[in-house]
Amino acid sequence: MTTPSSTLPTSPPTLRVSLFAGLAAAAGSRQLNLPWWGGTAADVKAAVAAAVPAAATLVATSAVAMGNRYVASDAPIPAAADVAVIPPVSGG
């Protein structure tokens, strides 16, 4: 089934942002849905920090991943993308 591509959305597209570990604990959720018209990975971090002020410090040292790969801070993140904010890791 296809959706006509000419249909304009009536509300901003949603960016689904997965959160982990201390970020998820600070947000009280493993996923944030943010209104998103597009921007860079750095913009994603700014939007998450604004939505979860308690996690701002941790977001600053986090990476952004899209499609299961880390992306650079100036990488474009399209509307309706699925991204993850990856806080500093501590496996092992």
Added chain:
Amino acid sequence: MAGSSCLLVHIPLDGQQLLAAVASPAAGANVLFLGTTRGITDGVETVELEYEAHEPMAVAALESLRAEAMQRFALTGCRIEHRLGVVGVGEASVAIATSAPHRREAFAAAEWLMERIKADVPIWKCEVTADGSRAWVHPDTTPGAEP
């Protein structure tokens, strides 16, 4: 050899099974590293660690590191498993088995893999201490800085 070479598991790790999986007639050195939950860190008693991961990304990252280690250290075998969920004191959270014709490469590969896992693979530990407090461990280093 059964199963994938890099796994995230929710059951206790079996180091002997990893060693058996990397064994081959070409190997003259077989190294098994187990990272275990330490009961005391800086005077604070840890009762358990709880691990979580970005699972698809962590598996892909482990596979990529394994492939790089196989080539960089000319290994004859390599297997990596990381446990998720609650890991009690003394139990293993990570297991790495490497095999190579000679010991230098097998030791070096295991250490290199641990350093890279701790720096880049999206897995996190939460420390649960004796007073019941929980704290996610986040170092100061941004992951993925070195692609």
